Amino acid sequence: MALTAEQYQSQLLELLPLGAVWPRDLDTGLAKLLLAKADEFARVDGRADQLIEEADPRTTSEMLSDWERVVGLPDECMDLAPTPDERRQRLHQKLAWQGGQSMSFFINLLEVLGYPGCTISEFRPFRANSKCNASLNQGGWRYAWRINVPGSVTIRNMTATSPCNVPIRRWGDSSLACILARYRPAHTVLYISYGAAA
Numbered sequence: 001m002a003l004t005a006e007q008y009q010s011q012l013l014e015l016l017p018l019g020a021v022w023p024r025d026l027d028t029g030l031a032k033l034l035l036a037k038a039d040e041f042a043r044v045d046g047r048a049d050q051l052i053e054e055a056d057p058r059t060t061s062e063m064l065s066d067w068e069r070v071v072g073l074p075d076e077c078m079d080l081a082p083t084p085d086e087r088r089q090r091l092h093q094k095l096a097w098q099g100g101q102s103m104s105f106f107i108n109l110l111e112v113l114g115y116p117g118c119t120i121s122e123f124r125p126f127r128a129n130s131k132c133n134a135s136l137n138q139g140g141w142r143y144a145w146r147i148n149v150p151g152s153v154t155i156r157n158m159t160a161t162s163p164c165n166v167p168i169r170r171w172g173d174s175s176l177a178c179i180l181a182r183y184r185p186a187h188t189v190l191y192i193s194y195g196a197a198a
Contacts (some may be wrong), residue, residue: 008038077178
């Protein structure tokens with residue numbers, strides 16, 4: 001915790017030599033001069049305390065853009081967040097997330113990204129001991145899985161004024177798809193179902 005100017009002034013007065021020439025009363029000219037010096041010491045001490053806050057990405061403010069540059073934000077998956085609090089949150093997520101392959105990791109990731117209540121469906125190939133009504137998932141379905149994002153989805157249709165390379169109908173969240181593609185196991189095929197239950 002930074003010292004105040006008065007605390008620094010008290011320390012400077014204690015460092016003076018003993019004698020009548022060196023008064024320690026606070027209303028003397030010498031004490032006022034030392035208070036002016038102490039004010040600068042307190043300012044520098046306060047800035048040193050702020051440097052500790054800037055060294056932590058969760059509390060940084062002045063060095064936020066430097067932290068983002070170092071970790072590569074914004075990236076191809078996420079644009080620049082609108083508020084400093086959201087920028088700090090994304091920065092901390094980028095530094096703290098290590099990845100994983102479990103269902104709980106992806107459910108937790110989706111909750112952090114603002115998609116609570118998601119489920120995951122895995123597709124299993126048909127086997128001799130499978131139930132009679134089980135699907136005959138073959139080939140690439142062995143490594144396929146689907147994330148079910150509940151809730152309503154925004155559907156964007158092509159209009160007469162749209163560019164010619166725009167799909168006729170599109171939906172979903174491209175940044176979510178990009179983030180999930182980054183963290184999914186490399187050998188798997190990921191599908192995202194928007195507005196659907198498991």
